[in-house]
Amino acid sequence: MGIDLKEYITLPILLILFLLVISLIFIFPVLNMIILGIILAYGIRPVAKRIQSKLKFESISILLAMIVVIIPLILLIAYIVFVISGFLSTFYVSNQNFDVNTALSQISYYIPDNPFLNENNFVQTIESAGKYVLNYLVSKLGSLANITLDLFVLICSVYYFVKDGDNCYEFIKSFVPDEHMGFFNRTVKSIEDVLKSIFYGHFLTSVIIGIFGAVGYSLLGYPYGIFLGVITGILQLIPIFGPWPIYWALAIMDAFNENYPRVIVVLLFGFFLSLVDMYIRPAISSHHADIHPLILLVGFLAGPLVYGIVGFIIGPLILGITYVILDNFRKELKESK
Structure with missing residues (x-):
C-alpha cells in the first residue's frame, strides 16, 4: 500500500516545521x-x-x-x-x-x-x-x-x-498518537535511566574515588591530602585523565626526594584506585541503564569539543538517549510483526 504524502504534507505541518527550524536557529x-x-x-x-x-x-x-x-x-x-x-x-x-x-x-x-x-x-x-x-x-x-x-x-x-x-x-x-503511547512511555523511562546512569555511574564514582584518594594520600603522609583527593575526584570525571596524573606526579616527586619506598606504595595505591574505578563505574551504570560503556565514553570525549565544558554531561546524555530511542524503536518494530 502506497503512502499518500498529501495527507501528511499540509499547510499547517509546513508552517509548524518552518517555525520550528527558525526557533531552533534562534535558541541554538x-x-x-x-x-x-x-x-x-x-x-x-x-x-x-x-x-x-x-x-x-x-x-x-x-x-x-x-x-x-x-x-x-x-x-x-x-x-x-x-x-x-x-x-x-x-x-x-x-x-x-x-x-x-x-x-x-x-x-x-x-x-x-x-x-x-x-x-x-x-x-x-x-x-x-x-x-x-x-x-x-x-x-x-x-x-x-x-x-x-x-x-x-x-x-x-x-x-x-x-x-x-x-x-x-x-x-x-x-x-503522541495512542498507538505509539507505549513507545513514548518506554522512551521516557529509558531517558530517566540514562540520566541516573550518568549521575550515579560517573559522578558518584568520582566522589568515591575522591574520598579514597583523600584518605589514602593523608595516610601516606602527603601534605594537602584532602585537597589531592578532591582534585583526584574532579579528574575522575574526565575519562582521558582519571586519578593517574595525581599519583604519578606524587611518585615522581618522591623519586626526586629519594623516598623510594613511598614511590612503590603510592603507585600501588594509584593502581588500586584505577581498579576500583573499573569495578564501581560499570556496576553502578549498568544497574540503571543497559548502555555499552563505549557509547558513554565517546560522549564524554566528544561532548566538550562541541559544547565546551558542559559537554561532559550533554555529550553522553545525547548519545545515550539516541541509543535508547533506537533500541525502543527496534523493539516496537519487532512487536508489530
Whole structure:
C-alpha cells in the first residue's frame, strides 16, 4: 500500500516545521544551557518537592532547592581556591629569591638531549605556553557578557523546568498518537535511566574515588591530602585523565626526594584506585541503564569539543538517549510483526 504524502504534507505541518527550524536557529547559541538546565532540573525537582511540602510556597521552594544543590559546588570551589592561594603564599614567603629561569634550566637538565629541545628552546617553549594560556584567559574575559547570558539562561531554565516540568511533559505527550503511547512511555523511562546512569555511574564514582584518594594520600603522609583527593575526584570525571596524573606526579616527586619506598606504595595505591574505578563505574551504570560503556565514553570525549565544558554531561546524555530511542524503536518494530 502506497503512502499518500498529501495527507501528511499540509499547510499547517509546513508552517509548524518552518517555525520550528527558525526557533531552533534562534535558541541554538544557548541550546547547551537549556539542555543542561533540563538535566539539573531533573535532579533539583525532588529536593524542591520535599521543601515545598514544608513551606507550601512553590517559587521559594524551588529557589531554596537550587541554593541547596549549588552550595556544595560553591564550597568545593572556595576550598580549592583557598588551598591553592595558601600554598602559593607559603611558597612565595619561603622562596622570595626564587628565579624562574634558573628553575627551568634545572628542569631541562634532567631532560634527555634533543636537538629540538635544548635548554634555551625549553625555556622559550615554557614561556610561549604561558603567554598562550594568558592570552586565552584574557580572550575569555572579553566574552564575559556571553558567559553572563549563559548563566542567566541556565538559571531560568532550571527554575522553569522544575516549576512547569509536568506541564511540558503533558504538552509533548498530547502530540503522541495512542498507538505509539507505549513507545513514548518506554522512551521516557529509558531517558530517566540514562540520566541516573550518568549521575550515579560517573559522578558518584568520582566522589568515591575522591574520598579514597583523600584518605589514602593523608595516610601516606602527603601534605594537602584532602585537597589531592578532591582534585583526584574532579579528574575522575574526565575519562582521558582519571586519578593517574595525581599519583604519578606524587611518585615522581618522591623519586626526586629519594623516598623510594613511598614511590612503590603510592603507585600501588594509584593502581588500586584505577581498579576500583573499573569495578564501581560499570556496576553502578549498568544497574540503571543497559548502555555499552563505549557509547558513554565517546560522549564524554566528544561532548566538550562541541559544547565546551558542559559537554561532559550533554555529550553522553545525547548519545545515550539516541541509543535508547533506537533500541525502543527496534523493539516496537519487532512487536508489530
